[in-house]
């Protein structure tokens with residue numbers, strides 16, 4: 454199954470906006486659904502004032518909360534799994 458690209462910004466601005474909490478969510482999802490995500494750390498996604506930022510499958514998610522990120526990613530993983538059934 455093709456992995457879903459998740460680019461998380463760990464630059465200074467996003468770090469201050471809570472990127473570490475998002476990274477923790479990615480780790481949790483990665484443990485629950487192994488081999489589904491390709492997690493890539495970025496130092497800036499060019500949207501610093503609206504952090505924390507994550508680019509998920511090419512779509513920029515700004516001011517994303519850990520809870521929102523968890524829900525969006527799990528929905529996407531489950532959708533991909535259904536498509537591959």
Ligand code: FES
Nearest residue numbers: 462464467498500
């Ligand atoms: S530091 Fe995250 S978008 Fe620039």
